[in-house]
Amino acid sequence: MTRFMPDRSKSHHPAAALSRAHMPTSYDISLIDYTKDGAHRIPPYLGPSQSLAGFDPEYRNIVDYIVRITYRIWETEAREVEYIEACYSDDSLVYDDYGLQHGNAKIVGDTHHTTGAFPDIILNAEEVIWAGDDSVGFHTSHLTRIKGKNTGPSKYGDPTEAEVDVMVIANCVALGNDIFLEHVLYNTSAMLKQLGLDLWEEADRLAADPFPGWPRSAETWADLRAGVRPERPLSLGEPVEGFDPDAFSRAIHNNIWNGDGSVLDESYAADLPFEGTTDRKFSGRDAYRDHVGELRAAFPDLKHQVDEVYWMGNDADGFLISTRWSADATHSGGMLYRDPTGQTCQIWGITQQRVKDGIVEQEWQLFNELDLMIQIAKARRDG
Known part of the structure; x- marks a missing residue:
């Protein structure tokens, strides 16, 4: 099967701010309708169709896109981690718990790391707040629940056999099947606590030997705050x-x-x-x-x-x-x-x-x- 690849002849940066007209005034396209209030994770009916110019034609609307790319990458039997390359742009900017990550290759590597540490991982969508369209960009706030058992090694140490249940929120901007800007909070402190690790010991260790992207520069901090911020509220x-x-x-x-x-x-x-x-x-x-x-x-x-x-x-x-x-x-x-x-x-x-x-x-x-x-x-x- 040939994998869909988006048109990357030009960059989507910088992300455009939204206007009031971009805010949906109904719940016709919403997670509660998509899952029938939790009855389905991936429903037989994928919801109303929506204009998604440049997106993989497999998806019917922006909620379907967010839910199913997540499921496809993390949970399908094939576990298509490399599909990230088809839905995060080469020049994507991801602001996370540790700073600024550049490009989809870093996301692919981090995902392989996490699935190795939690082979039975589940990412269950609990809310998708969205606005925008396929011209200005779709803005999505995706609250997901990560569950899994730590049976593999990770950058935090040997497996602990602990079960984790962690809330995550990712705010993304997407055009043409590509997420190109993301502000994501993985709630890493909750995960480490549930693994039985001492948070202050981990903080001290990471201060001495930080992950890539940390600490943020003043410029990165300013860009994190300004990303997609309207000129006036x-x-x-x-x-x-x-x-x-x-x-x-x-x-x-x-x-x-x-x-x-x-x-x-x-x-x-x-x-x-x-x-x-x-x-x-x-x-x-x-x-x-x-x-x-x-x-x-x-x-x-x-x-x-x-x-x-x-x-x-x-x-x-x-x-x-x-x-x-x-x-x-x-x-x-x-x-x-x-x-x-x-x-x-x-x-x-x-x-x-x-x-x-x-x-x-x-x-x-x-x-x-x-x-x-x-x-x-x-x-x-x-x-």
Whole structure:
């Protein structure tokens, strides 16, 4: 069988920012419809067709593309890891837990490494928030659950026989079957914790002998934050009457993470279910407030900014919102990351929210916690 290869006669960089018109206003093409609310992983009916110029004609819409390339690469009997070469561009930029990775060859190598360490690995899609089209680019926020047993060696050591269950969020931009920009948080700290490894020991080891891409340069940090960021927030450049997911997400993130927190009671469900980095899991506003307070105590001068927001949905059915954010912060307080070091740290994350009637009903949030610990460990080593 001849493998489809995309047209790479020109680069897709730089990725274009989205307009309000690019946000889907229905759930006709959505993961919940695709899987029939979890009844199927790969359904017999692949959903409505959608214009996918330049994509492999095997795929019917952007949700089908995201779910099935993942399944094809990681889980089919053939396990077509090299198919990555047909769906990540040669000049792809991937910002991950360790910095910036260039090109699809690195992704192929990392995938072989992971499947070797977890031969029975499963990547189960739990949400795909998407926006855009085949002209400006499809933007997708893919929340997946990685499960597997560590029966092979890895860059973290000998097999432990431990079972892992790790949430991952990947925000991608794709054109012509090629993902060419990705911000991905693998929640590596959760995986290492579940493997039974000591996170501070790993952070110290990696600070002394870091993986490629770490530490980020100032230029890489600036590019990570600026990637696909609109010149002006849509809430300012394209204002609307009524509920605005862009204005809502920016307001609550800025209020909560920059130290005010007054919007929690009015904008979050009292019984909010939350899942986050390094196996954080809780419910309710008070627990959320404690989560924010613990991080802000470690970084009292944290300066949080929203970098990109996109969404799908409508007032009647509710909204799914993806927000990518970042912060500069000095490790000068608290005990979450042990004694303060005075280190200026780079923190970035992705949040997915389910919102109805102006209330966050559920939230998933990941940030670069292992990377953050490595930054702090390096400061101690250099101290």
